Amino acid sequence: MAEGVEVTFFDLRVVHDHFDKALIEDDDVNIRAYLDAYNELYKFFQLMGSVFSFVSADLKQKIDILNDLLNKEEEKYQTVKSMIEHEKENNLLEKGDYSNGARTLLRLHRGLDFIREFLRQLGDLSDADKTSRCCQDAYNKTLAKHHPWVIRKTAVVAMYTMPTREMLLKKVCGDNVQRNVDVLPKMLEVTADIFNRTHSLYDLHELHELP
Numbered sequence: 625m626a627e628g629v630e631v632t633f634f635d636l637r638v639v640h641d642h643f644d645k646a647l648i649e650d651d652d653v654n655i656r657a658y659l660d661a662y663n664e665l666y667k668f669f670q671l672m673g674s675v676f677s678f679v680s681a682d683l684k685q686k687i688d689i690l691n692d693l694l695n696k697e698e699e700k701y702q703t704v705k706s707m708i709e710h711e712k713e714n715n716l717l718e719k720g721d722y723s724n725g726a727r728t729l730l731r732l733h734r735g736l737d738f739i740r741e742f743l744r745q746l747g748d749l750s751d752a753d754k755t756s757r758c759c760q761d762a763y764n765k766t767l768a769k770h771h772p773w774v775i776r777k778t779a780v781v782a783m784y785t786m787p788t789r790e791m792l793l794k795k796v797c798g799d800n801v802q803r804n805v806d807v808l809p810k811m812l813e814v815t816a817d818i819f820n821r822t823h824s825l826y827d828l829h830e831l832h833e834l835p
Contacts, residue, residue, distance in 0.1 A: 632667070633667075633671070633796065633797055633798035633800060634664065634667045634668045634671060634796040634797055634804070635664060635797075635800065635803075635804065636803075636804045636807045636808055636811045637803065637804075637807050637811075638661070638664040639661045639664045639665055639811055639815070640807055640810055640811040640814055640815075641661075642657050642658070642660040642661035642664065643657070643658070643661045643811075643814045643815055643817075643818045644814050645657040645660075646658045646661065646818060647814070647817055647818065647821065648703065650705070651821055651824070651825075652703045652704060652705045652821075652825075653703060653704040653705075653818060653821055653822055653825070654702065654703055655690065655694060655701055655702060655703060655704060655707065655725075655729070656694060656702070658704075658732075658818065659687055659690055659691060659694070661818075662683070662687055662732060662736070663687060665736075665739055666680065666683055666684060666687065667796075668739070668796055669683065671795060671796040672792075672795070672796065674782070675782045675783065675785055675786060676782075677782075678771075678775055678778055678779040678782065679735060679738070679767065679779075682731065682735075683731075683732065683735055686728045686729075686731045686732050686735075687732070689723045689725075689728045690725055690728055690729060690732075693707075693723075693725050693728075697710075701725055704729065704821075704822060704825050705825060707725045707726060707729070708726050708825065708829050708831065711724050711725060711726050712829065717831070717834065726826075726831055726834060727834045727835070729822070730826065730831065730832070730834055733819070733822050733823070733826070734766065734767060734770055735767065736815065736818070736819055737766040737767070737819060738762055738763060738766040738767040739815075740812060740815045740816065740819060741762040741765060741766055742758065742759055742762035742763075743808065743811075743812065744762075744812055745758035745759075745761065745762055746758060746789060746792070747805070747808050747809070747812070749789040750789065751788065751789050751790035752788055752789070752790065753788060753789050754786065754787070754788055754789075755786045755787065755788065755789055755792050756783045756784050756785070756786040759783045759786055760780050760783050763779060763780065763783070764780075767779075793805070
């Protein structure tokens with residue numbers, strides 16, 4: 625976390641509400657609402673500090689790239705479908721000097737897979753349980769598949785320092801732990817809908833292997 629920058633506590637209700645808003649008609653996803661939800665998830669990594677440095681800086685960069693594209697060409701980048709269609713039609717997906725939205729969102733999509741799996745397993749722990757094992761398991765099932773060996777090793781080692789579930793939730797949620805615990809099942813449900821819908825769109829256009 626940058627020195628002098630105060631981060632407000634993490635709120636799963638905010639994540640839920642923005643992801644719910646992002647689920648629009650025609651099985652599409654609204655990108656601005658998606659990014660609003662992701663900004664709240666990013667707070668989680670900021671509040672956890674250096675233990676998640678292997679992913680947090682990259683996520684922030686990707687959020688900023690998509691916000692920039694959205695602000696410049698909102699109509700073309702309003703939804704995941706419109707973004708993919710625009711970039712395919714204009715041959716932007718293979719353009720090396722262009723930060724295309726489809727590749728950038730794919731990185732956030734992979735990160736979301738890790739976040740939701742970690743939070744799902746976190747919800748099953750007791751307050752006294754250490755969070756390191758479930759975090760390592762979530763990472764190995766998801767993001768690790770896309771990271772080189774050096775990052776994987778560094779990430780897994782950093783996770784050994786993670787606190788108990790009770791300490792972690794207090795650190796990221798402040799006095800609103802129970803509020804976040806209560807909304808977690810609904811948040812995971814809508815997040816799964818977002819993830820699956822996005823995944824299906826990338827399946828349809830065969831974009832999961834974008835470099």
